[in-house]
Structure formats: C-alpha cells, structure tokens
Amino acid sequence: MIEYNVKQGDTLRKIAVRFQVTTVQLCYRNNMSPEACLEPGTTLFVPDAVPTDQPRGETHSGCLHEYGWRELEEDRQSLPSSIFSEQIGISVLGKPIWLFRAGNGPKKIFFSGAWHGNEWLNTWLLMSFLHVFISKEESKERWYGVDPGAILQEVTLYAVPLVNPDGVELVQEGAHVLGKEKKNDVMQINGGMHDFRHWSANARGVDLNHQWPAGWKEEAAGSPDRPFPRHYGGEAPLTEPEAKAVYQLSMQEEFSHILALHSQGEExxxxxxxxxxxxxxxxxxxxxxxxxFRPVADAGSSAGYKDWFIKTFRRPGFTIETGMGVNPLPPEASARIWITGVPLLLESLTFPDFTKKSRDITSAE
Incomplete structure (x- = not known):
C-alpha cells in the first residue's frame, strides 16, 4: 500500500486505473463515497498499488475513465499530421475550444459534442473516431463498408468534440477547480450542493444548447429565468463564449450538414x-x-444548435442522442456508444452535398 497525493484533474476512477485497483477498493480503504470529488493535496491510501503510465484508454477497451479537456489536450498532441487542430475560442474560465479538421473534399460536414457538462463520453467518442478513421485511411482499410480514403477526397470533416469544457470539468471534479469568488457563484447556482453530476450548463449556469436564435423567446418562457444547472438559455441568444465560437465557425464555413451529439436515449x-x-x-x-436508434421528426423544443442551423441555412441538421441511462453515463457505457455510434457517424459522411444543391438552385434561378 502506498500514499498518493491527489493532483489537479484526478478522479477516483483515474487513480484506480493508474494503479490497477478498483474504485471500490479505493473507497473502502479511504472511507469515501464513490461519488466523491477529490481535493488536490488530499492523501489517499492505495492498496496493492501497481503504478503504470496509463494512456487515455485503448479504443478497443472503451473509455477507461473520465474524459475531459486534459485528456483531449493529450490526444491533440498525439494526432497524426493529417488531422489539423485550431483554437476557435475560449470558455468562460479560459479553456481553449478546439476544432479538428480532416480531409480536403469540397463537402464540409460538422460534428460537435459535450454541449452539456454531463455528456462528456461523446468527446471521447469523437476523438477516438478521428484517431481510428485516419488510421484506417492510412492503412487503406474499409470500416463498416466505408472507404475512409475515398471519403476524405470528397469530404472535409470538422469536429468540435468538447464545446463545454468548463461544464465537463465541474461534473468530473467539482467546484474546487474554481477560484473562491467563482466557486461561491457556482455553488449558489447548484443550491449549495457539492454534487455536480447533473450539471449541464457552462460555468455561468447557461445551457449552451438553449442559446440559439431559433424560437429562443418561446423556449425561455418555459425555462428557468436565472442561471441554473440546466435549461437556462441566458439573458439573450449567443451571450456565451462557447456558443459564439460555434456560431462564428458555422457562419464562416459552408457546412453541408451538421451532427450535434448529446447522450440520452439513442434517438x-x-x-x-x-x-x-x-x-x-x-x-x-x-x-x-x-x-x-429511433428516428424522431422534432423534439418539441427550440433554441438548440441543430434548430438554428436548419432555420438559418435550410440544410439538414441532426441531434444525435447516444447512450442509454442517466447522465453522466459511466465509462462502461462507452462500449455501447462506440458500437452504435461509429456506424452512424460513418453513414453521415456518405450524405449528398447540400451546399452544392444550394449552388445549383441559385445558378438555375
């Protein structure tokens, strides 16, 4: 048994994976709840510890532990040179919002994920998808019948896997990641509770998928009227830096269609x-x-990114609800999300070019 000093970014799951023990063993030895958020500097007793340099998690093993902005940064540094990364904005707390781009085709497709803090498994899904897709392209392999090499000649794939890095960090690590003043604000929004697993919003208590000028007033009328862990759309559309970053990207690029990934219900x-x-x-x-999954025509709500994209460009937009269960889904749910999500993402890359259709209509007129 060894003593381990908790570092910024640590969770029980990450420590357990690193030392090849279980979270149950850690909790029992340290008299802790499995839902506890760890304060940096805390000493943990790790039984029968066998420390290893644990990577972010092999894809074939699923996601081994929480995946947030630190894991994404590690992945970004290890991406093949054919995937380009660019910072398109910063979060409320100053974290970078990264865009990834692969391919050189005229058809531009956009994937996004982790709009909500407790839906971080989709960040892992999108980053792992990029890694494997490019490896298949380099080895000239087909993937579920799709030829990545041929796709990347026709498509430029854009992805923002982590729209809401602050919200994800709150869910995974708790409010101690914040300075005193901001911590007090967030704790007040959360009703004084230290448990942030239900948190969807950004660090200001604004739901980034209720920020869009597509029925915003109507949606706001039936939503919280103040900062809240979920569903509060802000004082006006597009007030939050994370939403602004995606808005500017969407206005700058002519996306043929978009997929916004969430995680509840396989719809x-x-x-x-x-x-x-x-x-x-x-x-x-x-x-x-x-x-x-189950196809649904309309969610019966407004002010989402997909809603705004359809309204603004009259092109296809899709909200994809991966996973089943209660958010945040545990790492064990990653196998099902991968098995069901990969064929869906690949299928979306084979859709027609709707920007070309728009140009053809304009030319005919």
Missing amino acids: VYWGYSGLEPPESAELGNRLAAAGS
Whole structure:
C-alpha cells in the first residue's frame, strides 16, 4: 500500500486505473463515497498499488475513465499530421475550444459534442473516431463498408468534440477547480450542493444548447429565468463564449450538414418546425438504422444548435442522442456508444452535398 497525493484533474476512477485497483477498493480503504470529488493535496491510501503510465484508454477497451479537456489536450498532441487542430475560442474560465479538421473534399460536414457538462463520453467518442478513421485511411482499410480514403477526397470533416469544457470539468471534479469568488457563484447556482453530476450548463449556469436564435423567446418562457444547472438559455441568444465560437465557425464555413451529439436515449432528431429540407426525413432514418436508434421528426423544443442551423441555412441538421441511462453515463457505457455510434457517424459522411444543391438552385434561378 502506498500514499498518493491527489493532483489537479484526478478522479477516483483515474487513480484506480493508474494503479490497477478498483474504485471500490479505493473507497473502502479511504472511507469515501464513490461519488466523491477529490481535493488536490488530499492523501489517499492505495492498496496493492501497481503504478503504470496509463494512456487515455485503448479504443478497443472503451473509455477507461473520465474524459475531459486534459485528456483531449493529450490526444491533440498525439494526432497524426493529417488531422489539423485550431483554437476557435475560449470558455468562460479560459479553456481553449478546439476544432479538428480532416480531409480536403469540397463537402464540409460538422460534428460537435459535450454541449452539456454531463455528456462528456461523446468527446471521447469523437476523438477516438478521428484517431481510428485516419488510421484506417492510412492503412487503406474499409470500416463498416466505408472507404475512409475515398471519403476524405470528397469530404472535409470538422469536429468540435468538447464545446463545454468548463461544464465537463465541474461534473468530473467539482467546484474546487474554481477560484473562491467563482466557486461561491457556482455553488449558489447548484443550491449549495457539492454534487455536480447533473450539471449541464457552462460555468455561468447557461445551457449552451438553449442559446440559439431559433424560437429562443418561446423556449425561455418555459425555462428557468436565472442561471441554473440546466435549461437556462441566458439573458439573450449567443451571450456565451462557447456558443459564439460555434456560431462564428458555422457562419464562416459552408457546412453541408451538421451532427450535434448529446447522450440520452439513442434517438435521432432530424426536423425543426418544418424548415428542414425534404430529404432530412430519409437521412434521419438512415442514421437511425445505422446505429439502431429511433428516428424522431422534432423534439418539441427550440433554441438548440441543430434548430438554428436548419432555420438559418435550410440544410439538414441532426441531434444525435447516444447512450442509454442517466447522465453522466459511466465509462462502461462507452462500449455501447462506440458500437452504435461509429456506424452512424460513418453513414453521415456518405450524405449528398447540400451546399452544392444550394449552388445549383441559385445558378438555375
């Protein structure tokens, strides 16, 4: 048994994986709850410890522990040279918001994930997808019948896997990651509770998927009217730096279609107020069939990123709800998310180029 001093970013799961013990053993030896957030500097007793240099987690083993902005930064440093990364903004607390880009094709497709703090497994899914997709392309292998090399000649794939780094950090590590003044604000928003597993919002208590000028007023009327762990859309649309970063990217690039990943229910939402193109229903059904999900025309809500994209560009937009259970889904859910999510993501890369369709219509007029 050894004594281990907790460092910034540590969780019980990360420490257990590093020393090849279980969280149950750690909790029992230290008289702790499995949901405890660890304060840096705390001493833990680790039984029968066998320390290893544990990587972020092999894809074939699933996600081994919490995946946040630190793990993403490690992955970013190890990406092959054919995947380009660019900082497109910063979060409320100053963390970088990273965009990744692969391919050189004229059709631009955009994936995004972790809009909500307790949906961080989709960040792992998207980063792992990029790694494997490029490795398949380099080895000239097909993947679920798709040829990555051919796809990357037709497609430029954009991805922001971690839209809400501050919210994810709060869920995984608790409010001690904040300075005193900000910690007091966040604790007040959270009703004085130290448990942040239910937290969806950013560090200001604004839900980034309720920030969009597409029925924002109507959605705000039925949502909290103050900073809250979930569903509060802010004082106005696009007030938050994380939402602004995605907005500016979307306005700058002509995306043919977009996928916004969330994690609750294994559903595909493909419509918004009848403004989506007529092909969206068929494409939504294709995505749902690929992942064995349920297609749904409309979520019955507004002010989401997918809603705004459809309203603004009249091109297909999809909200993808990966996973089943209660957020935050545990790392053990990553196997199911991977098995169902990969075929769905690959299927989306084969869709028609809707920017070309728009250009053709304009030329005809």
